[in-house]
Amino acid sequence: MANPLKCDLCAKPATVHLTQIVNSKIHKVDLCEACAQAKGVTDPSGFSLADLLLKASLNPEPAGDTKCESCGFTAQDFKKTGRFGCPACYGHFSGLLEPMLDTMHKGSAHTGKIPQRALARKSLYERLTQLETELDQAIKAERYEDAARYRDEISQVRSTTGRKAGAKHED
Amino acid sequence: MKINELIESHSELTDTAASKSAVVLMTRIRLARNLAAQPFPGWAKDAQKREIRDQCMQAVAALPQMKRGLAIPVESLNELQKQILVERHLISRELCHAKSGSGIVISKDQSCVVMVNEEDHLRIQVLRAGFQFKKVWAAINQLDTDLEEHMDYAFSPKLGYLSACPTNLGTGIRASAMMHLPALVISSQMEKVVRAVNQLGMAVRGLFGEGSDASGSIFQISNQTTLGESEEGIIKHLHGVLTTIVDQELNAREKLLETDPNKLFDKIGRAFGILQNGYLLNSGEAMNLLSLIRLGIDLGIFADAQRAVVDRLFIECQPGHVQHAAKGAFEPTQRDVLRAGRLRAEFAKVTAPDFSNAAK
Numbered sequence: 176m177a178n179p180l181k182c183d184l185c186a187k188p189a190t191v192h193l194t195q196i197v198n199s200k201i202h203k204v205d206l207c208e209a210c211a212q213a214k215g216v217t218d219p220s221g222f223s224l225a226d227l228l229l230k231a232s233l234n235p236e237p238a239g240d241t242k243c244e245s246c247g248f249t250a251q252d253f254k255k256t257g258r259f260g261c262p263a264c265y266g267h268f269s270g271l272l273e274p275m276l277d278t279m280h281k282g283s284a285h286t287g288k289i290p291q292r293a294l295a296r297k298s299l300y301e302r303l304t305q306l307e308t309e310l311d312q313a314i315k316a317e318r319y320e321d322a323a324r325y326r327d328e329i330s331q332v333r334s335t336t337g338r339k340a341g342a343k344h345e346d
Numbered sequence: 347m348k349i350n351e352l353i354e355s356h357s358e359l360t361d362t363a364a365s366k367s368a369v370v371l372m373t374r375i376r377l378a379r380n381l382a383a384q385p386f387p388g389w390a391k392d393a394q395k396r397e398i399r400d401q402c403m404q405a406v407a408a409l410p411q412m413k414r415g416l417a418i419p420v421e422s423l424n425e426l427q428k429q430i431l432v433e434r435h436l437i438s439r440e441l442c443h444a445k446s447g448s449g450i451v452i453s454k455d456q457s458c459v460v461m462v463n464e465e466d467h468l469r470i471q472v473l474r475a476g477f478q479f480k481k482v483w484a485a486i487n488q489l490d491t492d493l494e495e496h497m498d499y500a501f502s503p504k505l506g507y508l509s510a511c512p513t514n515l516g517t518g519i520r521a522s523a524m525m526h527l528p529a530l531v532i533s534s535q536m537e538k539v540v541r542a543v544n545q546l547g548m549a550v551r552g553l554f555g556e557g558s559d560a561s562g563s564i565f566q567i568s569n570q571t572t573l574g575e576s577e578e579g580i581i582k583h584l585h586g587v588l589t590t591i592v593d594q595e596l597n598a599r600e601k602l603l604e605t606d607p608n609k610l611f612d613k614i615g616r617a618f619g620i621l622q623n624g625y626l627l628n629s630g631e632a633m634n635l636l637s638l639i640r641l642g643i644d645l646g647i648f649a650d651a652q653r654a655v656v657d658r659l660f661i662e663c664q665p666g667h668v669q670h671a672a673k674g675a676f677e678p679t680q681r682d683v684l685r686a687g688r689l690r691a692e693f694a695k696v697t698a699p700d701f702s703n704a705a706k
Contacts, residue, residue: 257512258386258511259386259512261386262380265515275512279573280516281547282573282575283574284504285517286574287577288490289501290507293501294501296498
């Protein structure tokens, strides 16, 4: 064999290859004989691939020293508490989280309520910031026609958001 | 409103006229929400936490639903006051143990509560007596939408509302019903029901949530998964399961009346005797006796008007309420005397059971 499969747990050559279907999803593992024994793979009644995968993914080694850049929360912290540090952790630890979602929930994508007003506010605010940057650049580059267009657009966006968004932005 | 005023005033659960519902005592929905770009309460530094609390409490207290309600930091409540709020199902035990930087906002009628910096920045909750998912969802959905006007929630289009614990991810919803299931308990069918409910992806807990016992044959049944299904879908699914459990309970009652009415009447009659004459009653025993009286009311053995009294006593015979009524801190054995005294006084006014009315 040109490329012998390695054990998912200890990197020795794998001799046990297992495929299991849980919740209509295929999970595959390759294990060496010792690990297969230790994990009870040889006992078909008492073995769940999902558990093994979950534990393997929770193992700090593959996750390494990943740290949430926003709040400094680590994968070990998550392993200890089962909670995240901040909303941005969901992005940083998505590799850790995703395999868990299937067993935890009905699906892995949100299909419920959306905070329409907050999102609309956010997108307008972002649009405003973008337009202002473009306005600055246009002025610097002495593209006055563009600048006038950006200025008009900005006042238009402000008038639709009302005073609230305007006040939020330095006015 | 001050905390003592709130404790003394009528609450949704202790003084509700709508308590005509057999089996389902209370409907409750909570939503977990967090602020965008802020660390979750369990990870935030103390100063950050206080800042988040002030921001949240201000926004929540300004809602029309919270007009003339109570907004208070947790650390300014004493142990007894916190216990009373737990016993009324308004706040969680976890919030009581929160060190600092947590807060509570409660509406005047005590049907809407927002816990600030519990596990999440915001735990919005609406509860009503009876089986009322439609009303409760409408109320909490409105409250959440109103709040969103003033706060930027942590939200991801793919994962939904982001919560401290991934088990609440997505909708952040927990819908639950408090059910009185004495016949299923008496006929030893509860274990089977719990297993079936668990298999359907729902959780069964005791009266006071996780880890509490099921004294008084009262159980809380709620959804467990929050992602991959809409709020309406989750509620509909739960509602269907609960309706089936109600039917099971009513069937079990009929069966008990058919097969061994004497045994059932004996239990109810003895419960009435002990409540009228007992001198030492701990809260577990009191709950179980009250549960039998409530079953008696449902069967027509006692007057219908007594149901609201029993529902109130379920809460008022809890340790915090007993001590509050006696205006002091008391040891458990002293509380048992006080509780029995209170129940004797209540049940002296109740007309004796009329067993001939049952099963009609």
